Amino acid sequence: xxxFLLAPDLLLEALQNPETYTAQFIQKCSxxxxxxxxxxxxxxxxxxxxxxxxxxxxxxxxxxSQIPNNARLNELALASRAGFETGLQxxxxxxxxxxxxxxAQSVENQDGVSFINCQxxxxxxxxxxxxxxxxxxxxxxxxxxxxQMDGWFMEIIQDTAFAGGNHVAEFEKEFADYCRIPHAVxxxxxxxxxxxxxxxxxxxxxxxxxxxxxxxxxxxEAISHAGAVPVFVDVCPDSYNMNPDLIEAxxxxxxxxxxxxxxxxxxxxxDAIMAIARKFDLMVLEDAxxxxxxxxxxxxxxxxxxxxAFSMYPGKNLGAFGEAGCVITADPKIAAxxxxxxxxxxxxxxxxxxxxxxxxxxxxxxxxxxxKLPLLDNWNENRRRIARQYQRELSGIPGLTLPxxxxxxxxxxxxxxxxxxxxxxxxxxxxQREIYTGFHYPVPLHLQQAYQTRGERQASYPVxxxxxxxxxxxxxFPELTEKQIGRVCAEIRAYYQGPSAG
Ligand SMILES: Cc1ncc(COP(=O)(O)O)c(C=O)c1O
Numbered sequence: 001x002x003x004f005l006l007a008p009d010l011l012l013e014a015l016q017n018p019e020t021y022t023a024q025f026i027q028k029c030s031x032x033x034x035x036x037x038x039x040x041x042x043x044x045x046x047x048x049x050x051x052x053x054x055x056x057x058x059x060x061x062x063x064x065s066q067i068p069n070n071a072r073l074n075e076l077a078l079a080s081r082a083g084f085e086t087g088l089q090x091x092x093x094x095x096x097x098x099x100x101x102x103x104a105q106s107v108e109n110q111d112g113v114s115f116i117n118c119q120x121x122x123x124x125x126x127x128x129x130x131x132x133x134x135x136x137x138x139x140x141x142x143x144x145x146x147x148q149m150d151g152w153f154m155e156i157i158q159d160t161a162f163a164g165g166n167h168v169a170e171f172e173k174e175f176a177d178y179c180r181i182p183h184a185v186x187x188x189x190x191x192x193x194x195x196x197x198x199x200x201x202x203x204x205x206x207x208x209x210x211x212x213x214x215x216x217x218x219x220x221e222a223i224s225h226a227g228a229v230p231v232f233v234d235v236c237p238d239s240y241n242m243n244p245d246l247i248e249a250x251x252x253x254x255x256x257x258x259x260x261x262x263x264x265x266x267x268x269x270x271d272a273i274m275a276i277a278r279k280f281d282l283m284v285l286e287d288a289x290x291x292x293x294x295x296x297x298x299x300x301x302x303x304x305x306x307x308x309a310f311s312m313y314p315g316k317n318l319g320a321f322g323e324a325g326c327v328i329t330a331d332p333k334i335a336a337x338x339x340x341x342x343x344x345x346x347x348x349x350x351x352x353x354x355x356x357x358x359x360x361x362x363x364x365x366x367x368x369x370x371x372k373l374p375l376l377d378n379w380n381e382n383r384r385r386i387a388r389q390y391q392r393e394l395s396g397i398p399g400l401t402l403p404x405x406x407x408x409x410x411x412x413x414x415x416x417x418x419x420x421x422x423x424x425x426x427x428x429x430x431x432q433r434e435i436y437t438g439f440h441y442p443v444p445l446h447l448q449q450a451y452q453t454r455g456e457r458q459a460s461y462p463v464x465x466x467x468x469x470x471x472x473x474x475x476x477f478p479e480l481t482e483k484q485i486g487r488v489c490a491e492i493r494a495y496y497q498g499p500s501a502g
């Protein structure tokens with residue numbers, strides 16, 4: 001992925017003569033998925049002040065994202081020794097992490113920002129910036145949503161509509177529609193989404209809730225904070241999700257609910273889990289915090305049980321610009337109770353039906369999520385494309401196990417995990433080559449210090465223990481290029497099969 005900032009002279013030239021090389025370059029910038037092109041909002045103002053019609057300008061800036069004019073940029077530009085206009089471009093490029101300003105003028109490089117012409121930009125291929133492969137790069141996702149979000153953020157700030165405001169309710173409607181379920185309730189984070197859903201489902205102190213040890217601790221924190229007791233079953237050796245065959249043995253007279261986690265972006269086997277829930281009259285809450293948009297035969301994650309809980313932590317498939325979460329449900333009573341719980345147990349200001357929490361979603365986060373939601377399916381499709389390339393290029397390496405995509409699953413690859421004998425060593429080897437990886441999760445919950453008083457023995461959950469010691473998460477975010485994935489795969493192959501294999 002290459003990022004360019006286009007200087008005003010390029011736009012002006014294209015507007016004057018749409019047949020030029022510069023005009024072709026701008027068209028390429030708007031249509032090539034490997035290029036993210038930015039302009040300063042001030043460039044549009046310059047074009048408008050030259051008398052070009054809004055319609056013509058609109059045609060040329062479609063597909064470009066606009067960096068707002070602001071006092072900080074002006075301050076930096078005024079202080080620049082290169083002059084205001086060049087200083088402005090350099091400052092904006094630096095703040096927005098854009099390595100190249102493209103201009104027809106001959107300008108010296110400033111502050112680590114290269115000034116290049118269209119010819120040089122056109123000849124640059126996606127080799128640029130592809131050496132280092134981040135585990136996650138959130139910056140690249142800003143481009144397609146920036147204009148929308150910037151406008152909304154400015155309005156929210158001017159209206160000082162931080163805690164109230166319309167975006168939360170609008171996001172709730174839009175996310176409920178996306179999940180094809182009647183209710184979505186925005187809350188402060190995914191952990192609270194789980195907690196509020198459990199409380200709204202009527203979980204009582206001492207109730208047992210069956211979940212898995214191969215998950216993030218938030219799953220069991222919510223159970224414990226609701227006063228209930230987490231009871232573990234191991235995960236399947238192929239999907240690393242709740243193993244339905246092991247559930248019945250853990251059901252006691254205290255069991256009230258099942259809490260499967262759709263880990264790494266793939267749904268647990270909800271048909272089998274729901275059948276057990278029906279047989280034993282248990283409630284089901286889905287931890288869908290890693291599964292935005294995942295589905296089973298067209299039915300979305302989070303819509304099988306009584307409720308589904310989502311995290312919108314920034315790194316998730318649908319992530320806010322801070323903390324956020326959401327509960328979805330078809331049950332109006334659960335939706336109403338979660339709304340009440342997130343607002344200190346009040347349904348009318350200062351009239352508290354119950355003790356609740358400060359657990360609202362804030363308006364800025366809801367606006368960011370609204371700007372991103374229309375892009376989620378496309379992003380998930382990119383994640384699947386990346387996963388297919390990993391599957392192709394890593395197949396046949398002895399000792400390495402690739403993720404199994406269940407035939408029912410619309411996997412959304414929040415993470416791409418592979419099972420290897422020596423994840424720590426592989427990670428260190430890749431890091432030396434500027435490829436960054438993660439571990440999800442290095443200690444299964446039953447062996448965490450926080451749960452040591454439970455007295456669970458090592459080897460009680462062998463698959464979860466194997467996940468903890470042998471899984472490694474490879475770089476995964478929608479903007480990864482084919483070349484970057486190719487490099488990750490070649491390095492892994494070289495690590496296991498020697499340099500000639502890479
Ligand atoms: C599986 C799982 N459950 C729950 C959570 C908690 O979400 P949050 O961090 O938004 O509280 C997360 C987020 O990391 C998660 O991955």
